[in-house]
């Protein structure tokens with residue numbers, strides 16, 4: 480039998496490998512890895528509609544040991560004693576014992592295994608000791624603490640003068656140079672996440688990447704005269720206000736040329752003027768309790784109200800400086816705030832996400848670990864949710880009458896966000912688990928008064944039990960607080976991707 484197999488093996492395997500390799504095509508634009516060490520292209524290949532990366536590339540890029548475990552039907556990635564097992568026949572990986580979904584199963588190509596690039600942020604990042612963030616639309620893979628602001632541009636008025644704004648978030652210093660026919664903005668950053676509209680309007684022909692990786696070029700039209708660019712910074716965002724005047728026609732001495740043809744309609748109303756608002760602009764973080772309402776208290780004297788405030792401030796710093804998302808706290812000092820006022824802060828600021836931070840207490844000291852809570856609807860809330868979907872259901876009210884639900888009741892505002900909040904709670908649980916110990920009931924759907932009134936996806940995090948002595952000690956440590964902040968930060972990134980995917984038609 481052995482002899483026969485050795486004759487047939489090459490015949491059977493080579494065509495299969497060739498077939499798989501032939502199916503793969505390079506992506507339209509390469510993926511670029513940006514780290515403290517610089518930029519480098521990451522070779523990937525498109526098979527079907529999945530972007531795949533070879534596991535030996537992953538091993539080389541991230542110093543990960545890769546091993547194929549044929550018995551278990553898995554591929555093992557090990558980094559500093561931490562392990563990810565990728566199933567070879569199912570689109571999932573096990574990360575420190577937890578299952579993580581991947582868009583497709585690995586594909587064998589000759590001697591190599593190809594895995595979806597999403598493996599990097601979803602499965603490798605939780606065991607890695609630096610940030611791994613995949614920004615698909617801008618083709619960037621960010622590793623470690625790198626500054627990669629998003630750059631957007633828009634025409635404010637075609638003019639003349641043509642007015643435009645380039646926004647850099649989070650804020651970064653910008654140097655402006657005006658050259659013949661263009662304005663160049665050089666940004667002090669490790670790389671730029673460019674989201675430029677391409678075509679301009681009127682006296683601005685184009686916004687495009689500059690010759691250097693951290694420069695943006697604003698290409699002026701042939702009819703443009705003097706251009707001014709004034710950077711300013713507010714709310715964590717740098718804005719460069721551009722103003723381009725028309726060339727002085729008086730200079731064109733003998734006979735001024737005839738008036739230019741009217742601008743085509745596409746220029747008069749460029750599509751990018753209606754570019755959708757980013758899905759995550761504002762997050763409200765709610766430090767539980769405050770003032771005479773201390774919340775839970777540990778035997779060692781730790782107070783819930785203090786730790787929730789410390790963590791909220793830390794989280795605000797992390798999210799605002801790294802993501803350029805505005806973070807508002809429902810209290811920034813030691814005072815009592817009613818639950819309705821907390822919801823009002825979020826609703827009035829039109830927040831896109833509400834996170835309430837707490838620490839737990841139990842009657843017995845051995846209960847420990849973190850829990851993520853999100854709203855469960857009672858019957859009335861469930862009707863409100865259906866009504867929010869169909870807009871045709873009426874609710875029963877006292878006395879047997881029914882009232883049409885054209886305006887969702889304020890105290891049931893959360894009803895329409897239950898699906899998104901479920902996703903939010905799931906990513907929070909997964910990302911927190913990579914950082915801290917979770918309780919045996921890590922995710923709970925409960926009727927929560929503080930969440931019912933917020934009109935946006937929302938979750939409440941019980942970070943630890945102050946009634947458990949080990950948890951109480953941990954909760955006050957820098958390591959734990961940094962871990963919670965990082966876990967929530969990672970979850971916010973994933974939730975933003977979810978919201979972006981939801982919005983695509």
Ligand SMILES: [Zn+2]
Nearest residue numbers: 767774837838
């Ligand atoms: Zn609490």
